[in-house]
Amino acid sequence: xxxxxxxxxxxxxxxxxxxxxxxxxxxxxxxxxxxxxxxxxxxxxxxxxxxxxxxxxxxxxxxxxxxxxxxxxxxxxxxxxxxxxxxxxxxxxxxxxxxxxxxxxxxxxxxxxxxxxxxxxxxxxxxxxxxxxxxxxxxxxxxxxxxxxxxxxxxxxxxxxxxxxxxxxxxxxxxxxxxxxxxxxxxxxxxxxxxxxxxxxxxxxxxxxxxxxxxxxxxxxxxxxxxxxxxxxxxxxxxxxxxxxxxxxxxxxxxxxxxxxxxxxxxxxxxxxxxxxxxxxxxxxxxxxxxxxxxxxxxxxxxxxxxxxxxxxxxxxxxxxxxxxxxxxxxxxxxxxxxxxxxxxxxxxxxxxxxxxxxxxxxxxxxxxxxxxxxxxxxxxx
Amino acid sequence: xxxxxxxxxxxxxxxxxxxxxxxxxxxxxxxxxxxxxxxxxxxxxxxxxxxxxxxxxxxxxxxxxxxxxxxxxxxxxxxxxxxxxxxxxxxxxxxxxxxxxxxxxxxxxxxxxxxxxxxxxxxxxxxxxxxxxxxxxxxxxxxxxxxxxxxxxxxxxxxxxxxxxxxxxxxxxxxxxxxxxxxxxxxxxxxxxxxxxxxxxxxxxxxxxxxxxxxxxxxxxxxxxxxxxxxxxxxxxxxxxxxxxxxxxxxxxxxxxxxxxxxxxxxxxxxxxxxxxxxxxxxxxxxxxxxxxxxxxxxxxxxxxxxxxxxxxxxxxxxxxxxxxxxxxxxxxxxxxxxxxxxxxxxxxxxxxxxxxxxxxxxxxxxxxxxxxxxxxxxxxx
Numbered sequence: 001x002x003x004x005x006x007x008x009x010x011x012x013x014x015x016x017x018x019x020x021x022x023x024x025x026x027x028x029x030x031x032x033x034x035x036x037x038x039x040x041x042x043x044x045x046x047x048x049x050x051x052x053x054x055x056x057x058x059x060x061x062x063x064x065x066x067x068x069x070x071x072x073x074x075x076x077x078x079x080x081x082x083x084x085x086x087x088x089x090x091x092x093x094x095x096x097x098x099x100x101x102x103x104x105x106x107x108x109x110x111x112x113x114x115x116x117x118x119x120x121x122x123x124x125x126x127x128x129x130x131x132x133x134x135x136x137x138x139x140x141x142x143x144x145x146x147x148x149x150x151x152x153x154x155x156x157x158x159x160x161x162x163x164x165x166x167x168x169x170x171x172x173x174x175x176x177x178x179x180x181x182x183x184x185x186x187x188x189x190x191x192x193x194x195x196x197x198x199x200x201x202x203x204x205x206x207x208x209x210x211x212x213x214x215x216x217x218x219x220x221x222x223x224x225x226x227x228x229x230x231x232x233x234x235x236x237x238x239x240x241x242x243x244x245x246x247x248x249x250x251x252x253x254x255x256x257x258x259x260x261x262x263x264x265x266x267x268x269x270x271x272x273x274x275x276x277x278x279x280x281x282x283x284x285x286x287x288x289x290x291x292x293x294x295x296x297x298x299x300x301x302x303x304x305x306x307x308x309x310x311x312x313x314x315x316x317x318x319x320x321x322x323x324x325x326x327x328x329x330x331x332x333x334x335x336x337x338x339x340x341x342x343x344x345x346x347x348x349x350x351x352x353x354x355x356x357x358x359x360x361x362x363x364x365x366x367x368x369x370x371x372x373x374x375x376x377x378x379x380x381x382x
Numbered sequence: 383x384x385x386x387x388x389x390x391x392x393x394x395x396x397x398x399x400x401x402x403x404x405x406x407x408x409x410x411x412x413x414x415x416x417x418x419x420x421x422x423x424x425x426x427x428x429x430x431x432x433x434x435x436x437x438x439x440x441x442x443x444x445x446x447x448x449x450x451x452x453x454x455x456x457x458x459x460x461x462x463x464x465x466x467x468x469x470x471x472x473x474x475x476x477x478x479x480x481x482x483x484x485x486x487x488x489x490x491x492x493x494x495x496x497x498x499x500x501x502x503x504x505x506x507x508x509x510x511x512x513x514x515x516x517x518x519x520x521x522x523x524x525x526x527x528x529x530x531x532x533x534x535x536x537x538x539x540x541x542x543x544x545x546x547x548x549x550x551x552x553x554x555x556x557x558x559x560x561x562x563x564x565x566x567x568x569x570x571x572x573x574x575x576x577x578x579x580x581x582x583x584x585x586x587x588x589x590x591x592x593x594x595x596x597x598x599x600x601x602x603x604x605x606x607x608x609x610x611x612x613x614x615x616x617x618x619x620x621x622x623x624x625x626x627x628x629x630x631x632x633x634x635x636x637x638x639x640x641x642x643x644x645x646x647x648x649x650x651x652x653x654x655x656x657x658x659x660x661x662x663x664x665x666x667x668x669x670x671x672x673x674x675x676x677x678x679x680x681x682x683x684x685x686x687x688x689x690x691x692x693x694x695x696x697x698x699x700x701x702x703x704x705x706x707x708x709x710x711x712x713x714x715x716x717x718x719x720x721x722x723x724x725x726x727x728x729x730x731x732x733x734x735x736x737x738x739x740x741x742x743x744x745x746x747x748x749x750x751x752x753x754x755x756x757x758x759x760x761x762x763x764x
Contacts, residue, residue: 001560001625003397008390014642015385178383213626213633216602224595243383243642244595251595260396260625 001211001260007167008254010147014176014247019048019137022094023055025173029133031092033062035085037105038096039069043139048180052096052137064088066108072276072283073100075155078118081108085132095136099143102136103151106169109134119155121164128166137175140184141246142192142284144199144253146174154277159355161273162362176250178242186233190333191284192249193229197222197326198268198287199252204309205295205302208263215305218257219312224248226313229333268294270363271374274356281342288335289342292327293380299323339381349378383593383642389549390636392529396558396629401430401519404476405437407555411515413474415444417467419487420478421451425521430562434478434519446470448490454658454665455482457537460500463490467514474554477518481525484518485533488551491516501537503546510548519557522566523628524574524666526581526635528556536659541737543655544744558632560624568615572715573666574631575611579604579708580650580669581634586691587677587684590645597687600639601694606630608695611715650676652745653756656738663724670717671724674709675762681705721763731760 013025026034034056036049043049056063066081085093085108095105109131111118120126138146145151149170152163184192204210204218225248231241251257258264268290275286299306299319310322330337339345344352353374360366360374395407408416416438418431425431438445448463467475467490477487491513493500502508520528527533531552534545566574586592586600607630613623633639640646650672657668681688681701692704712719721727726734735756742748742756 001396001622001629003400005393005395007393011387011389013387014383018385211622211626211629213602213606213629216606217599220595220598220602224598240383240593244593247383247593247595247642260629 002209002262004260006255006259008147008170010170011173012147012176012250013173014243016177016179018175018177019180020051020055022052022135022137022175023057023059023061025175026056026061026092026094026135027059029092029172031061031133033088033090034092034094035066035081035088035090035108036063036094036096037066037069037081037101037108039067039101041067042183043096046183048096048137048139052094063094064090069097069101069104071098071100072154072161072280073104075119075153075157077104078107078111078153081105082111082118085112090132092133092135095134096139098138098140099145102138102145102171103143103153105134105136106131106145106151107153107164110164110166110169122153122155122162128164128168131166131168134169134171135173136171137177137180138246139180140188140192141176141181141249142195144196144249146171146176147250147254152273159277160359161277162359176246178239178246181242181246182236186334188282189229189232190335191282191288193225193284193333194288194291194330194335195284196225196249196252198291200257201291201309202266202268203258203261203264205298205305206263206265206267207258207261209261210305211260214257214259214261215308217251221248221252221257222313226329233333265365266363267365267369270359270365270369271352271356271377273359274352278352278355279342279344285336285342288330289337289339289381290377292323292330292337293377295323295326296320296380297377337381339378346379346382349375352378384591384644386642388637388641390529390552392552393555394529394558394632395555396625398559398561400557400559401562402433402437404434404517404519404557405439405441405443407557408438408443408474408476408517409441411474411554413443413515415470415472416474416476417448417463417470417472417490418445418476418478419448419451419463419483419490421449421483423449424565425478428565430478430519430521434476445476446472451479451483451486453480453482454536454543454662455486457501457535457539459486460489460493460535463487464493464500467494472514474515474517477516478521480520480522481527484520484527484553485525485535487516487518488513488527488533489535489546492546492548492551504535504537504544510546510550513548513550516551516553517555518553519559519562520628521562522570522574523558523563523631524577526578526631528553528558529632529636534655541659542741543659544741558628560621560628563624563628564618568716570664571611571614572717573664573670575607575627575715576666576670576673576712576717578607578631578634580673582639583673583691584648584650585640585643585646587680587687588645588647588649589640589643591643592687593642596639596641596643597690599633603630603634603639604695608711615715647747648745649747649751652741652747652751653734653738653759655741656734660734660737661724661726667718667724670712671719671721671763672759674705674712674719675759677705677708678702678762679759719763721760728761728764731757734760
């Protein structure tokens with residue numbers, strides 16, 4: 001294994017009814033006033049918000065609200081949150097939702113203790129050294145944001161999706177109650193499955209060195225996602241499947257899946273960020289189009305690992321068969337694998353390639369992924 | 383998955399030459415005077431101690447020493463360490479060695495901030511709420527103590543081996559440099575392999591409920607230990623094998639291998655603690671005798687999981703074949719599987735059973751494991 005540092009201080013509170021203790025979890029950090037962030041008012045209709053408020057009140061924690069966070073979350077919303085957080089002098093943030101709400105909250109948490117423009121952190125002009133304490137209740141399992149120090153935000157003015165990464169923005173406590181994730185539509189369940197698989201395979205395939213033990217953990221995560229997604233599509237009420245699905249999502253991006261690896265890259269995310277920045281398609285849907293194309297374009301660079309993938313995940317013998325099996329599985333669960341399914345035709349691909357390439361420096365991939373090469377990949381998804 | 387709380391704040395610094403930065407890691411916690419604990423003077427002969435001192439000096443950290451810690455570490459040594467730590471007003475402990483040195487250090491760290499007898503923590507008379515910060519450089523991979531809040535100590539006066547578990551005694555930073563573990567003898571490498579497998583299987587087999595994803599991680603750890611042990615017995619210099627072996631050891635007891643499980647018990651450890659408390663055999667050696675016997679005695683209670691074990695680990699089809707394959711593997715690598723190999727004969731088994739049963743309440747196993755039942759198990763290892 002290559003040298004590494006591993007530390008993940010987030011406390012996970014996993015299971016039924018855990019949201020009822022959120023006030024206790026927050027009180028341990030001496031937070032007396034909190035900003036609750038969320039997307040739609042679904043959490044008010046289904047009673048979750050009420051439970052949270054009851055728990056906060058039991059600990060005398062005041063709260064204010066920031067609602068309307070959408071998927072592919074926007075920088076403008078982050079600015080709005082920072083303004084509120086500063087004016088109201090909140091001492092922490094409680095995100096209720098999925099990765100978009102949590103990522104917005106992480107950016108607000110860092111931006112609230114910074115005197116300048118929070119975008120400085122995304123554009124490498126400044127480094128995050130402190131943030132308000134972050135808590136969350138996850139109503140969607142996908143991004144893994146609940147156990148890492150990353151956040152992705154779209155700057156709508158320049159149509160770019162950038163990310164931050166810092167020790168200060170690991171959530172203090174993440175509540176994962178699989179029951180709260182039951183109301184996710186099949187469409188979003190499927191996109192979430194794709195997202196988790198994308199997080200799993202980026203390091204697995206791109207690393208110039210990937211330890212056997214780490215690869216084996218990754219394979220467990222992928223196999224878990226495949227089997228539990230199929231169960232959940234048949235039966236929304238399968239708590240067991242939903243809990244393993246949620247835990248696989250968390251494990252896929254909490255650092256354990258690249259431990260001891262070298263040369264990990266995120267080309268699929270780089271390209272997909274361009275797709276969703278320009279077309280606002282769901283991140284997971286974009287990934288399920290980009291991934292099989294990228295895999296077909298890339299696999300000869302790491303044939304052994306692609307063969308291992310084919311064998312371990314699908315019991316198949318060649319790299320290409322493995323890629324085709326994954327693409328077929330995406331189709332089977334109802335996730336798109338061709339641009340035509342988004343009504344994106346060949347004439348739009350240059351713009352996507354250009355946008356993706358403009359991110360390539362940020363992803364450390366500017367030399368490997370020229371505009372021409374990205375276009376080659378995109379064409380494989382026509 | 384069953385409800386759980388997971389939090390593991392230990393920072394792992396893994397890889398070549400990491401010990402040279404130990405002063406920097408300790409300085410981050412504002413510790414200016416430290417107690418260095420170790421076993422024999424091997425660390426002075428091989429240059430490790432010198433490197434550590436150089437790094438401490440670069441950060442102006444003073445140190446004093448406590449040496450002579452032996453395997454199956456003793457309470458008397460803990461008392462000695464607490465006395466020194468209090469008199470010298472040290473602000474942290476740095477353990478250099480394996481699990482015995484680290485466990486002793488954890489007990490010292492908790493005992494140094496407690497006004498009464500540290501044994502109170504082991505006998506449930508008091509709860510650990512604070513401890514001096516603990517750091518370690520692991521020269522042996524086996525116990526997993528480098529990433530958990532547990533410690534096992536033998537009270538030689540009453541011939542009992544008890545343990546403590548508390549959030550306050552998780553190490554702050556653990557240095558795992560596989561190169562430093564090269565000098566471990568084949569004998570201790572083998573006992574370490576058995577210990578890691580024991581940590582892996584206790585929860586895997588005893589849990590009344592064990593999630594599929596968690597079981598799969600455990601199987602990865604076991605398979606990693608088996609393959610890397612064989613490589614290391616052939617070639618001590620195989621850094622790759624040694625690093626995966628070390629990481630499997632850490633993973634086996636850092637909480638991830640029982641996540642979401644219910645009803646986890648430690649009967650093999652309960653029985654082995656009696657063996658090594660009475661006969662001072664190495665913990666791993668004792669486990670390799672106890673485990674196959676316990677498995678033969680127990681497997682009908684959880685046949686599905688034993689069949690899964692046989693299939694996943696050895697590609698075999700029945701529970702008994704899996705148990706026999708493990709026993710055979712222990713023999714193959716040179717670990718004992720019969721009491722006769724320790725010159726313990728049938729006449730001694732009653733005393734072991736009695737000692738083990740006297741711990742059974744402590745392990746929460748007093749009803750399931752009567753003296754008679756423990757004797758039945760022990761007889762299977764004659």
